[in-house]
Structure formats: C-alpha cells, structure tokens
Amino acid sequence: MELAFFVILYFIVTTFAGLNIILIFDKDNALGCVEVLALAYLFGVAAITAEMFLMGSFGIKFTSLLIIMPWIALSIAIAPRYLKFARKALKSAKMSIPRFDLAEKIILCLLILAVSYTFFIAFLKPMEDYDSVAIWAYKAKAIYLAQPKDFLDVIKTRFIDVHPDYPYLFPMSEVWLYTFLNRFDDYTVKIIFPVSYLAFLLIFYFSLKKAALKRRLSLAMTFMLASVSHFSLFATNGYADSQMSIYCSIAFILLYLWAKEKKRVYFLGAIFSAAAAFWTKNEGSVVVIAMLTVLAVRLNKRTLRSVVPYAIALCLCIAGWAIFKNRMSLQNDVMNMETFRHFNVFMSFKRLGAILYEYQKNIFGLKYWNLAWLIFIYAVVRNFKNTLTSPYIFITLPVFVILIGYTIIYMITPHDIVWHLTTSAERLLLHVLPLGLFYSGLVIGNDRG
DSSP states (O other), X not given: OHHHHHHHHHHHHHXXXXXXXXXXXXXXXXXXXXXXXXXXXXXXXXXXXXXXHHHHHTTOOOOHHHHHHHHHHHHHHTHHHHHHHHHHHHHHHHSOOOOOOHHHHHHHHHHHHHHHHHHHHHTTSOSOSHHIIIIIIHHHHHHHHHTTTTHHHHXXXXXXXSOTTSOSHHXXXXXXXXXXXXXXXXXXXXXXXXXXXXXXXHHHHHHHXXXXXXXXXXXXXXXXXXXXXXXXXXXXXXXXXXHHHHHHHHHHHHHHHHHHHOOHHHHHHHHHHHHHHHHHOTTHHHHHHHHHHHHHHTOOHHHHHHHHHHHHHHHHHHHHHHHHHHHHTOOOSSSSHHHHHTOOHHHHHHTHHHHHHHHHHHHTOHHHHTTHHHHHHHHHHHTGGGTTSTTTHHHHHHHHHHHHHHHHHHHHOSSOHHHHHHHHHHHHHHXXXXXXXXXXHHXXXXXXX
C-alpha cells in the first residue's frame, strides 16, 4: 500500500510540474483536458530531469520537496490559469460520455487489450535487457548513490564505457522515481515506460481527431500504432528509444497542428518537445535539425518574429550541451574528430547497399512492424503531389530529414556497418514510426472525405 501511494504521488507531482508549463503556453485553454494531462506528464518528466541535472551540477541534494518547490511557486504565480483550467475540466466532466458504434467498440476493446498487454509484459521481469541495465539503469543508480557532492565526478569518470556523452533525461527519470521511493526498485521503476506509452497514445488519438479525422479512423490508427510489436516492446524494456520516439513525434504532430490552427501553444509545445528529444538521446540532435529545417522551409515575414527566437533557443540547447561535454571530456564513439580524420568518401558510399538492405528488411518485416511501413509507403504514393506541401510537410519532411541524417551517420561510423545496422536500425526507424502512421491516417482520412 505504501509503495502504491508513493508511485501515485510520483505521477501526480510529475504531471503537476508539466501542467505548469502547459498552462504558461496555453493561455486560451486550447487543449482538451485529457491531452493536457497526458502532455503534462511527458513535459513534467523532461522538465524535472533537467532541473535535477542542474541541481546535481551545483551539488544540491535531491529531495522530493526541494525538487517540487519551484513548481509550487510557479503554480501560485499562474493561479488564475489554474482556475480557468479547473472550470474547463469540470465542464468537460459534466458532458455526456460519447456513444460508440459497434465497430468503434471493437477497436476500442482491441486497443485496451494491446495497452493492457504492454503493461503486463513490462512487469513480468525486472530490468534485464543489456542497454537498459548497462547504460540507463547503471547511470541512474550511480547518480542516485553519488549525489550531491560526487555528481559531476561520477558523470566524468564512471561512464567512460557506457556512452558517456548521452543526454540524461532517461537515467534522471529513474533517479526521480528512486528519490520518491527512497530506494532502488528494479520492478517498480519500469512503470515509467508503459505510462509514457499510454500518455502518448492519448495524445496521438486526440491529435488525429483535431486533424479532422473521424473517430473510428482515429481509433483504428491509434490501435495500429499500439499494436506494432516493436513500439510496444520498447515501452517495456527500459530502452530510451521509446521515449525518444514519443518526444520526436509530439514535436512534429504539434507543429502540424500549429500550421493548421495557428495556435501558439502548439508551436511552443513543439519546440519544447524537440528540446526534450535532444535531452533524451544523441539522435535528438537530428530531430532538432529536422525542426529547424521545417521552420526554415516554411519561414516567411509573418512568422519570422515568432519563430526565430525559439529556433535560436534550440541551437543554444545544443551549444550548451556541447560545451558541457567538452569541459567534461565526454566523447562519442561514433561522431568525433577521430572519425572525420579517417573519413573516406568512397568507402562510405559503398555502405549504402548494406544500409538500404537493412531498411527494406524492416519495411517488409511484418513480424515487428505489422503493416505500418507498407501503409506509410501507400500513403506517400497515394498523396505524392502533396507530400511536401503544407500542412503535410510538417510531418513528412521531418521523417525524410531524420532518416537521411541517420543514414549519413551509418555511412561514416567507424563501427562494422553490419553490426551497427543490426543493433540499431530498427530502433532508429522506431523514432519516426508514429509520424509515419500519423501521416497515413491523414491521407486515408482525406481519401474518405
């Protein structure tokens, strides 16, 4: 009972922190209550982990009360917006529950089963997959034991062989739960992953509805995403790729909604999500590049003033992390100066065959991806003329930029290309999977009128 209390309190506090951020963004309460709470949890994780990283860097001990105090102060400062949100929530609660037809009930039941199965699988075993233990859980436990005085020393000296330059959203989210529990718990900490998966599915569904898709199709596409074996698996195994996929997808889905509805909250949420993706994994830098590319392509005099300051803020995030890594002598094993010294253009292009072979193996790998990538290819072919026109470009261009970015990394990596592809290609494709299905839903919905 005590464990359940602290876990529930963890989610309440994390969501509370994120709610502060959203209510600052969303002056007009443009977002629905359910999607606000789902976004709030995911934004709360990103914000609190960044806060804890700064606390550790300044030698401040992690305590639940100390971490939440700034968010309490902020909530008092924006109390009128909380009251406005509360009134909207009460009004929504009084509304009648929508009636589902038979087909919608079947899809909804299948969706609930898929989500329930993911939670079930997550708690069958403690952390056991190699990366989840050797990289993320190890870092989380070392940081939890080291703070406050040895925080920076541990980061500089203990993680040399476990990707020392990786950002810290994922291990710090585990530290955040350990702080609440006041101990390690290799079973309970896994609740972070399927809850993030569930929160994102809610955002995905309501975003499709906002994109004017009918409820049945929105449910069907959400079920398609939830049932993709690779997507649900990574919501259970403690790898950071699931979280990376979530923040990457939210960034461009919100950007798409901003292009359609011109509401500032979507744009600010997109920028925040791109920064969160960058704070999750090194591949997040490609997400930021994709975000800047899309904004540059669609930039005009009307949007110049509202876009450029936030684009600069994203660049400062990358620069700040690069400076920190340089001062701490944290070097990446793939992209570093030594890699470019041995760069051979001819040998790099010789790798394209192996890279494309691995991609096609995943595209037609129905065991892991169901029909997801085949549906995406159909959507691109079906809507080819409009694929890179507004508002579709806010979904499709990021997919292509990210895949091209990952392909370039494969071309110059010092690792054996076959080994590198077999250990990471499916995870990198996971990062853009929700965007592919979101675009597919848009095209199918448009076809049906």
